[in-house]
Amino acid sequence: MLKVRKRIFFTVLILCVLFVPGCVEQKQLEKLGLVTAVGYDLEKKNVIRGTVVVHQFDPMAQNITKMITTTANTSRGLRQGQNLQSNQKLVTGQMRCVIYSKELAKKGVIQLVDALNRDSTVGNMVYLTVADGSAKEIMDIDKTNSKISLGTYLYNLIKQNVESEQILSPTLQEFNHNYYDIGKDPVLPVLKVQNRDVIIKGLALFKDDQYIAELGPKEHFYLKILSDKFNAGTHELGFKRSDFERIRLKKGEHSIRDVYSKLFIDIDSINSHAKLKLIDKKTLKFKVEVKLDSRLLESTEPLDYSNPSSIKFIEKKLNQAMEKDINGLMKYFQKLDVDPVGIGNEYKAHLRGKNLSKKEWREIYKRASFDVQVKNRIVKTGVID
Amino acid sequence: MKVDLHPRLGLLFNAYLLMFFIHKVQTGVGVVGLPRIVYLDSKHDAWISVFLAGVITGIVIWAMFIMLKQYDSADLYGIQVDIYGRWIGNFLNIVYMIYLSACFFTIFMNYIEIVQVWIFPNLPTWQLSLVLIALSVYAVQGGVRIVIGFAFLGVLGTLWLGAILIVPMKYADTTHLFPILNIDVKHLIKGIYGSSLSMMGFELLMFFYPFIKDKKSTLLYAQIGNLYTTILFTVVTLVSIMFFAEDSLARTIWPVLSMFKIVRLPNLERFEFIAVSFWMLIILPNMSAYLWAASKGFSRVIKMKQKHGIWIIGILGWALAFFVHTRSQMNTVTDYVAKMGFVLAFCYPVMLSAIVLMKKRFMRRKAANAQGS
Numbered sequence: 001m002l003k004v005r006k007r008i009f010f011t012v013l014i015l016c017v018l019f020v021p022g023c024v025e026q027k028q029l030e031k032l033g034l035v036t037a038v039g040y041d042l043e044k045k046n047v048i049r050g051t052v053v054v055h056q057f058d059p060m061a062q063n064i065t066k067m068i069t070t071t072a073n074t075s076r077g078l079r080q081g082q083n084l085q086s087n088q089k090l091v092t093g094q095m096r097c098v099i100y101s102k103e104l105a106k107k108g109v110i111q112l113v114d115a116l117n118r119d120s121t122v123g124n125m126v127y128l129t130v131a132d133g134s135a136k137e138i139m140d141i142d143k144t145n146s147k148i149s150l151g152t153y154l155y156n157l158i159k160q161n162v163e164s165e166q167i168l169s170p171t172l173q174e175f176n177h178n179y180y181d182i183g184k185d186p187v188l189p190v191l192k193v194q195n196r197d198v199i200i201k202g203l204a205l206f207k208d209d210q211y212i213a214e215l216g217p218k219e220h221f222y223l224k225i226l227s228d229k230f231n232a233g234t235h236e237l238g239f240k241r242s243d244f245e246r247i248r249l250k251k252g253e254h255s256i257r258d259v260y261s262k263l264f265i266d267i268d269s270i271n272s273h274a275k276l277k278l279i280d281k282k283t284l285k286f287k288v289e290v291k292l293d294s295r296l297l298e299s300t301e302p303l304d305y306s307n308p309s310s311i312k313f314i315e316k317k318l319n320q321a322m323e324k325d326i327n328g329l330m331k332y333f334q335k336l337d338v339d340p341v342g343i344g345n346e347y348k349a350h351l352r353g354k355n356l357s358k359k360e361w362r363e364i365y366k367r368a369s370f371d372v373q374v375k376n377r378i379v380k381t382g383v384i385d
Numbered sequence: 386m387k388v389d390l391h392p393r394l395g396l397l398f399n400a401y402l403l404m405f406f407i408h409k410v411q412t413g414v415g416v417v418g419l420p421r422i423v424y425l426d427s428k429h430d431a432w433i434s435v436f437l438a439g440v441i442t443g444i445v446i447w448a449m450f451i452m453l454k455q456y457d458s459a460d461l462y463g464i465q466v467d468i469y470g471r472w473i474g475n476f477l478n479i480v481y482m483i484y485l486s487a488c489f490f491t492i493f494m495n496y497i498e499i500v501q502v503w504i505f506p507n508l509p510t511w512q513l514s515l516v517l518i519a520l521s522v523y524a525v526q527g528g529v530r531i532v533i534g535f536a537f538l539g540v541l542g543t544l545w546l547g548a549i550l551i552v553p554m555k556y557a558d559t560t561h562l563f564p565i566l567n568i569d570v571k572h573l574i575k576g577i578y579g580s581s582l583s584m585m586g587f588e589l590l591m592f593f594y595p596f597i598k599d600k601k602s603t604l605l606y607a608q609i610g611n612l613y614t615t616i617l618f619t620v621v622t623l624v625s626i627m628f629f630a631e632d633s634l635a636r637t638i639w640p641v642l643s644m645f646k647i648v649r650l651p652n653l654e655r656f657e658f659i660a661v662s663f664w665m666l667i668i669l670p671n672m673s674a675y676l677w678a679a680s681k682g683f684s685r686v687i688k689m690k691q692k693h694g695i696w697i698i699g700i701l702g703w704a705l706a707f708f709v710h711t712r713s714q715m716n717t718v719t720d721y722v723a724k725m726g727f728v729l730a731f732c733y734p735v736m737l738s739a740i741v742l743m744k745k746r747f748m749r750r751k752a753a754n755a756q757g758s
Contacts, residue, residue, distance in 0.1 A: 017519055120503045123646060123655055125646075180633035349563035
């Protein structure tokens with residue numbers, strides 16, 4: 001008798017365990033609108049305008065995406081307003097890209113980034129970007145070009161360039177890391193509309209959470225070498241033709257022609273390693289050592305590659321040119337008072353028994369000086385000599 | 386009450402299972418927030434604090450073993466009665482029972498909070514607590530061997546979660562670790578205290594001891610389990626310090642889960658959902674171990690059946706869950722339990738083992754004197 005009662009009891013218990021979890025909130029895919037991209041503009045004082053691109057799973061719908069714009073004071077307020085304009089519940093689990101307008105970025109974006117951090121449904125690998133004009137302008141592309149889904153397009157645009165090492169990865173995780181680190185500042189890509197398409201125009205330098213200046217592709221290469229340990233992308237360097245007179249091949253067709261007044265060399269760094277080192281704490285002298293293993297891809301004049309001494313010569317010339325450029329870039333950062341390379345982190349690692357605040361570091365940063373050393377090694381020159 | 390407990394041979398378990406059991410009961414909900422809690426005190430030297438806390442835990446385990454070795458096959462309930470007599474001993478036993486039940490309560494409440502924040506914001510607490518309590522009651526009904534076996538399976542089932550830590554390493558910044566030992570001793574010790582909540586669980590050794598088959602190798606396997614926990618916790622803290630920026634680690638409530646956020650598999654966008662779900666496999670063995678030890682007190686201290694004790698604690702825990710609503714309340718409860726645990730798991734066992742040793746030596750001398758005269 002007792003055994004039967006016990007058995008019934010445990011059956012009920014197990015049924016409870018099985019069915020109680022079914023009571024939690026259900027989310028059916030057809031009833032959800034997946035937000036894939038969000039844009040924020042500064043409408044007027046205290047008011048931001050938010051635009052979202054929503055991916056729908058409604059088989060009856062004509063377009064797979066939909067754009068919704070509202071204004072509110074906070075990003076959560078925007079979400080509520082957007083929900084009122086949608087027949088599906090908006091969820092942010094598939095959010096791929098967030099765009100801030102330049103105007104907003106100049107004023108600071110941390111309050112909006114903080115809302116993303118607080119929300120557990122937003123992933124840490126969301127890309128943050130800055131729009132050259134307004135964010136809405138970029139989101140409007142979705143309307144004119146209904147074949148593509150803007151969220152996916154932006155995601156692929158950035159991902160492709162990050163993977164081919166053209167730009168620094170601008171994920172929410174990296175933004176947070178660089179923002180909250182005392183000795184480092186974040187960088188984000190700048191997007192622009194060109195010929196009804198979105199392109200990456202450059203790189204935005206941030207001081208804390210405020211947009212300061214934009215960096216062109218050339219400087220970008222150096223910033224990437226300095227802040228990333230892995231492979232960097234292709235780079236083009238210009239030289240005076242007379243400098244290379246010694247190793248120029250006199251034979252061949254295009255040696256006589258004058259298409260260019262300068263000599264251009266393209267290198268592709270396959271392996272770069274940058275080392276930051278504080279040499280002198282008192283005079284704040286930092287040593288920046290960059291080692292590059294690179295491939296020579298192209299030169300606009302036929303140069304003598306077969307001779308080891310001429311390769312050495314090219315390497316030396318490259319070193320000098322790069323050192324000059326990197327030095328200029330560091331000076332430029334110092335002038336703007338931004339530290340995207342993370343020199344402050346290196347300084348802090350040598351600071352014993354004292355805590356460094358961001359303000360103190362900014363003061364110290366102004367007095368720092370840099371000794372740049374570049375060591376190029378050309379390991380390959382292509383399939384022909 | 387008899388001091389020694391002589392269970393049937395069929396109820397005993399092998400000592401090597403202790404290795405898994407000790408590691409399992411130490412690793413629970415605490416480790417999810419551990420890096421931040423220690424970081425708040427000892428800054429970027431937090432990993433040193435965690436490591437030292439592990440070493441201290443090893444010493445406490447050693448002291449416990451010395452104490453348990455003095456008896457043939459006793460648990461803490463018996464030892465306390467033997468040392469202090471019936472009234473004080475049983476009072477202290479009840480204190481321990483309350484502490485063990487409180488641990489049981491904080492484990493599932495903290496886990497439910499994580500589930501509510503990360504996955505289901507609208508999930509009522511009572512539903513999930515019902516499921517968790519029912520499962521652990523069911524496990525404990527099966528007896529001590531089921532509890533131990535559950536811990537063993539829990540370790541094997543969640544071993545792979547440690548390997549996931551490789552992914553956040555890609556975003557690590559090693560400059561965060563330097564200069565090493567930049568913190569003063571006071572904060573370092575504060576950090577050790579902070580990690581003690583996560584290290585707790587090994588005190589259950591004092592309750593499971595009578596059920597170990599080959600009692601001689603208890604110390605070895607308990608220490609191996611503790612060593613693994615120490616290494617794992619230190620690595621987790623190290624990775625968190627390198628992964629998060631200075632201020633953001635101090636703000637992140639569950640750094641380990643936040644680190645899982647960057648893991649991305651081709652057909653699984655959000656890995657942390659899997660991690661949170663798998664965490665149930667980590668905490669359920671803990672819950673059942675604490676529930677077993679607490680309910681054992683019912684048969685040892687009060688003359689009741691252990692089975693009834695399981696139900697009483699289970700229902701009480703479920704009912705109490707209705708009174709905790711906000712995160713700050715939960716924090717207060719957890720803080721109280723942590724303070725209690727620090728005294729009852731770290732300090733008191735060392736003291737008790739000293740008393741036991743003194744008493745045994747005194748008795749031996751007395752016996753020798755009696756023989757001599």
